[in-house]
Amino acid sequence: MADQLDPDCVFCKIVTGAIPATVVRETPATLAFRDINPQAPTHVLVIPKTHYPNAATLAAAEPELAAGLLTEAAAVAADEKIADHGYRMIFNTGAGAGQTVFHAHVHVLGGGDFHEGLV
Numbered sequence: 001m002a003d004q005l006d007p008d009c010v011f012c013k014i015v016t017g018a019i020p021a022t023v024v025r026e027t028p029a030t031l032a033f034r035d036i037n038p039q040a041p042t043h044v045l046v047i048p049k050t051h052y053p054n055a056a057t058l059a060a061a062e063p064e065l066a067a068g069l070l071t072e073a074a075a076v077a078a079d080e081k082i083a084d085h086g087y088r089m090i091f092n093t094g095a096g097a098g099q100t101v102f103h104a105h106v107h108v109l110g111g112g113d114f115h116e117g118l119v
């Protein structure tokens, strides 16, 4: 079990309401809100309400909660009407991969055309 919250973590502060966010979906264990710096017409982050530094540590400790992020990401895509066209789920894991907030999250990106290829 992770520490419930990290007082220095921006996403934990969103969970407590200390920092505002545009929440689009919520379950008892997860929160989905719009990215403050969107990289696509739809750019939503889905996080667990408990603090894990990345998706790998979340999956190792609470696989059902990790799966819940995928379920909620798919629900966001349906709500945003990007599911039929196609969308991306991205987990940046580690600073070298571009992770800047060390609280597990999946990016849900869609509403535009993506370049072919890996990224």
Ligand code: AMP
Residues within 6 Å of the ligand: 010, 019, 021, 034, 035, 036, 037, 038, 045, 091, 092, 098, 099, 100, 101, 102
């Ligand atoms: P990553 O680079 O995968 O760690 O992604 C972190 C994401 O969090 C970035 O896309 C940021 O734009 C986003 N972000 C950081 N602070 C906030 C915030 N207060 N509200 C919403 N999104 C945020």
Ligand code: ZN
Residues within 6 Å of the ligand: 005, 006, 009, 010, 011, 012, 013, 050, 051, 052, 102, 103
């Ligand atoms: Zn956190």
